[in-house]
Amino acid sequence: MTFTKREQIAILVIALIMIFTLGFKFVKKEITKPKELDLEIYNEEPTANMEEFEDEEDEDEFIMVHISGQINFPGVIEIKKGKRLIDAVEMLGGLKKEADIDRINLAKKLEDEEKIYIPKIGEEPGETVSYSTVETKSEGKININKASKSELSTLPGIGEILADRIIQYREETPFKTIEDIKNVSGIGDKKFESVKELIIAN
Numbered sequence: 001m002t003f004t005k006r007e008q009i010a011i012l013v014i015a016l017i018m019i020f021t022l023g024f025k026f027v028k029k030e031i032t033k034p035k036e037l038d039l040e041i042y043n044e045e046p047t048a049n050m051e052e053f054e055d056e057e058d059e060d061e062f063i064m065v066h067i068s069g070q071i072n073f074p075g076v077i078e079i080k081k082g083k084r085l086i087d088a089v090e091m092l093g094g095l096k097k098e099a100d101i102d103r104i105n106l107a108k109k110l111e112d113e114e115k116i117y118i119p120k121i122g123e124e125p126g127e128t129v130s131y132s133t134v135e136t137k138s139e140g141k142i143n144i145n146k147a148s149k150s151e152l153s154t155l156p157g158i159g160e161i162l163a164d165r166i167i168q169y170r171e172e173t174p175f176k177t178i179e180d181i182k183n184v185s186g187i188g189d190k191k192f193e194s195v196k197e198l199i200i201a202n
Contacts, residue, residue, distance in 0.1 A: 062081065063079060063081050063111065065079060065111075065113070066116070066198070067116045067118065069120070071089060072096060079091065081112075089118075098121055142198060143201070143202075144170065144175050149167060155195045155198060156198075165185055166187075177201055178199050
């Protein structure tokens with residue numbers, strides 16, 4: 001069977017069209033694959049970002065610790081959770097020359113409401129810190145009726161201005177309970193919550 005030249009051209013054109021159509025479908029299929037993969041990857045990203053966000057929240061959590069003894073500025077400080085004793089020491093002005101660093105662990109991780117005492121070289125184990133005005137403190141707590149301005153200033157959120165107000169208030173009306181400190185201008189419920197475990201009034 002023979003074809004005329006015109007028929008041969010028509011057959012060739014049809015064959016080319018079929019090849020082109022099949023090739024186009026194959027290329028289109030290959031092109032769409034990466035897009036589907038990208039969509040899957042994109043859908044996974046929010047979960048990863050949420051985990052990172054939760055980690056950041058944990059890092060921003062703060063605790064309160066009380067450090068006394070052979071340190072330049074003893075007192076209660078607020079510090080990020082996960083920090084170590086060396087970080088708190090630096091925040092409080094560093095150790096005194098008399099501090100016995102062989103009896104403390106500066107690499108220790110701090111815990112909320114923890115009390116740490118820095119001993120003096122030659123100090124007998126178990127010896128407690130001696131304050132110049134012992135009557136102003138009881139079991140590590142500050143007596144708001146007797147404490148000095150500098151001692152009151154060591155309380156979290158209580159600076160020199162509020163310390164002066166506390167002293168001025170108690171001179172006129174002594175504190176009967178620790179809740180009475182909220183009568184001092186500038187000390188509300190939130191600030192009281194941060195100091196109530198650290199103060200006494202009797």
